[in-house]
Amino acid sequence: MKITEPEVRYVADLANLKLTDDEVARMSRELDEILTHIETLKELDTSGVEPMAQVLYDAEETATLRPDVERAPLGNAAALANAPLASNGYYKVPRVIER
Amino acid sequence: MIASLTISEVQAGLKAKTFSATELTQKALAFAEAENVKTNAYLSFCPERAMAAADRVDQALSQGADPGPLAGVPLAIKDVIVTKGVRTTCGSRLLEKYIPPYDATAVARIEQAGGVILGKTNCDEFAMGSSNENSAYGPVRNPVALDRVPGGSSGGSAAATAQGTAVVALGSDTGGSVRQPASFCGVVGVTPTYGRVSRYGLVAFASSLDHVGPFARTVADAALLLRVIAGRDEMDSTSAFAPVPDYLSLLDGNVCGKKIGLPKEYFEGVASETADRIADGVKLLKKLGCEIRDISLPATKYAIPCYYIICTAEASSNLARYDGVRYTTRSGESSTLSDMYRETRGSGFGAECKRRIMLGTYVLSAGYYDAYYLKAQKVRALVAEDFHRAFSAVDAIVAPVSPFPAFKLGEKSGDPMEMYLSDIYSVTGSLAGIPCMSVPCGTTSQGLPVGMQILTKHFDEPGMFRLAHAFEKAGGFAGH
Numbered sequence: 001m002k003i004t005e006p007e008v009r010y011v012a013d014l015a016n017l018k019l020t021d022d023e024v025a026r027m028s029r030e031l032d033e034i035l036t037h038i039e040t041l042k043e044l045d046t047s048g049v050e051p052m053a054q055v056l057y058d059a060e061e062t063a064t065l066r067p068d069v070e071r072a073p074l075g076n077a078a079a080l081a082n083a084p085l086a087s088n089g090y091y092k093v094p095r096v097i098e099r
Numbered sequence: 100m101i102a103s104l105t106i107s108e109v110q111a112g113l114k115a116k117t118f119s120a121t122e123l124t125q126k127a128l129a130f131a132e133a134e135n136v137k138t139n140a141y142l143s144f145c146p147e148r149a150m151a152a153a154d155r156v157d158q159a160l161s162q163g164a165d166p167g168p169l170a171g172v173p174l175a176i177k178d179v180i181v182t183k184g185v186r187t188t189c190g191s192r193l194l195e196k197y198i199p200p201y202d203a204t205a206v207a208r209i210e211q212a213g214g215v216i217l218g219k220t221n222c223d224e225f226a227m228g229s230s231n232e233n234s235a236y237g238p239v240r241n242p243v244a245l246d247r248v249p250g251g252s253s254g255g256s257a258a259a260t261a262q263g264t265a266v267v268a269l270g271s272d273t274g275g276s277v278r279q280p281a282s283f284c285g286v287v288g289v290t291p292t293y294g295r296v297s298r299y300g301l302v303a304f305a306s307s308l309d310h311v312g313p314f315a316r317t318v319a320d321a322a323l324l325l326r327v328i329a330g331r332d333e334m335d336s337t338s339a340f341a342p343v344p345d346y347l348s349l350l351d352g353n354v355c356g357k358k359i360g361l362p363k364e365y366f367e368g369v370a371s372e373t374a375d376r377i378a379d380g381v382k383l384l385k386k387l388g389c390e391i392r393d394i395s396l397p398a399t400k401y402a403i404p405c406y407y408i409i410c411t412a413e414a415s416s417n418l419a420r421y422d423g424v425r426y427t428t429r430s431g432e433s434s435t436l437s438d439m440y441r442e443t444r445g446s447g448f449g450a451e452c453k454r455r456i457m458l459g460t461y462v463l464s465a466g467y468y469d470a471y472y473l474k475a476q477k478v479r480a481l482v483a484e485d486f487h488r489a490f491s492a493v494d495a496i497v498a499p500v501s502p503f504p505a506f507k508l509g510e511k512s513g514d515p516m517e518m519y520l521s522d523i524y525s526v527t528g529s530l531a532g533i534p535c536m537s538v539p540c541g542t543t544s545q546g547l548p549v550g551m552q553i554l555t556k557h558f559d560e561p562g563m564f565r566l567a568h569a570f571e572k573a574g575g576f577a578g579h
Contacts, residue, residue: 003461015415015460016422016437017453018445027457033516034458038404041474044481051476052483054307055532056293056339056557064336078200084429091424094436 002035003028101130101173102263103578106320109172109266113160120156120171124149124215127173131217131264138240138249140258142178144218145185149173152215159213167213169327174209175265177256178219179226180311181300182206185216189302190224190234190252193447196427203300204335205269205311205328212327217265220255224449225418226271226304228252229279229521232512233451240508243285243548247505250280253314257284260314261578267324268314273305274406275500275525277312278537282500282550285539286578287321287567288314292558293532294339296325297332305413306337308406308529316578318538318568322346325560341558349561354569355388357562360493364399365524370503376549377499380540383574384497384566392493396485399527401478406526407519408462408475414452415459421447454515483531490556495566497553499524500537504547524552534560538567539576 003011008028012019019027076089085092101123104112112118118126128146135141159166176182179189181199188194202210209216223233231239231254239254241247242262249258253270257280260268270277272290281288289312296311303309311328315321329343361381366374385391423429423443431442448456462471489496502521511518528535534557537550551570555563571577 007461008457011457011461011464014464015456016419016440016444017448017456018438018441019453020445023453027454030454030515031458031461034407034519035461037516037520038408038471041401041404041408041478044398044401044478046474046477046481049477049480051473052480053476054337055479055483055530057337058294058558059340063340064333066333074200081200082197082427083425084423084427093424094433094439096436 001032003031101127104266105317106169106172106266106323110170113156113171120153120215121150123171124153124173128217131259134262134264137245138242138258138262139237140220140239140255140262140264141175141218142188142221142236142255143186145182145216148185149215149217152210156213156215167211168323169209170213171215172213172266173215173217175218175220175256175259175268176206176216177222177253177268177270179222179271179302180206180269181302182216182219185219187219187302188236189226190222190236191447191449191452192235193421193428194426201300204297204332206300208328220253220259220268222255223252224452225302225414226252226273226276227414227451227455229275229518230511231255231280232508233449235449238508241284241505243546244505247507247547248283250283250505252276254280256314257281257286257288260284260286260316267320269328270312270314271301272310272312272529273308273410274529275522277314278500278525278535278550278552279522281314281537282548283505285542285548286314286316287318287536287538288312289321289325289536290528290534291325291329291560292339292534294337295329295534295558295560297335297338299332299334303417305410306417307413308410310529318564318571319347319350321536322350322564344561346560346564350564350568352565354566357389357495357566358493359384359389359391360394360489360496361391362394362396362399362489362496362498364396365498368502369499372543373499373501373503373549376541376543377551380551380570380574381497383570387569387573394489394493394496396489396527398478398481398485399523402482402527402530403520403523405475405478405482406522406530407458408471409479411455411459412463412472413459415456415463418452418456451515479530482527486531486533486554486556494562495553495555497551500550500552501525504543504549528554533557534563536563536567538571539578540574541576
């Protein structure tokens, strides 16, 4: 086993995902199969190979910099329009800090 | 008539006043809505926006102004590409009510060029899947065979183009999501060079791999649409600076003497009829005077594990934003912030998204980073190096897009690993960021389309299109 059910629960916690017991069981089976396949990478010698984070960049390093010119922002109302809960120009979430 | 129009036919019709843009849009909308019950290709239509765009074209024409290269062309946009004021679901329950406050750059450029957006097309949830069965809004049916999948994740855009309910369409490709459905539905699908088209407004799945790409029924239409949407955009710092050639004017040209590489790794484990059609395609290329060479891309074997590490790692990070605060859906009566996050995400994401978020979180978690993510980034460099070496000896590479043609709905949905493995011939080009496309290459004995993949070096879309165009013409494969 590459990944156990307790490990699946730990990773789900890291990912902020609530999983049912059934999902945990299924996930550990499926992830196990996928991770087993992924293990084949180990046979490949990659010593001396530079990791590739970006596949293509075709300009000077500073080319993406732009002049610091003011632009109209999206605006508060438009930004909040898709919020499930908002008031007074803010997103509303369950209380985080006890008073 | 609407179902087989090309962009140039729309232009000719407008010029000859056979129809106005408004008339064509009305007809196209009515046709698309009526046909949609068969395939479920569209998730929503935007008639008001379409009529407004058509009106702008008619106004321009009446004033003798240039209405743009896409004037009056009815088209569809994959529902992972945002459209201001028009619902964009990403195929997810979580975004059922999401109305974007801005347009993607590709969308804005299409409308500036006179294009008429009819609606938004179905796809696998957050573009994760190879069959379109992961959509929260039901699968798309392949218009060629309604009991079969259209491929994925851009299944709706492929199906709409094949069905003729859009002249052209936009999709997105992360590991094959334009090319594979194009091959399953018998249309042209293009994944341009990474960065060639701005990703601004493409809802992020795996940022280092995501591409916006066109679907069309002819190579010429795909080339024209790419020309419109390509080019530097300061809203996407990874968009390429290289000037955009006029692909359409470069389309005709001799392909005689072009060196074509056949990578032996791409012909292992291919279904026999798919292999036969590709072999016929290679014969046709020979007839056109191309020089065929056997080549090897040895890292191919490792491309699937490499791809599924990188794309899930990036996805787990990109999808963190759907937490119940900003994007329309919040679940449960949670009393704490943390429970609210967990419940919203647990009930909102479908099975495939959860699997990928979990795999991505796992490979990035403490103690595993070097063994998985860093290793995959090194393997990615080897995959890219393979292509680099190959393109010093050949002008283009030809291969299958998928090991098999469109399969039946439900046939493969029970085995995620099997589905992942079927992406083997398409993820390599994505990892290397090179232009690649699927061009129709005949059908199986059951009438199922087979797509041939053409890959070229970075920014050599002109060479890719020229070969595809010559091939399409010689084989009589242009979809009409």
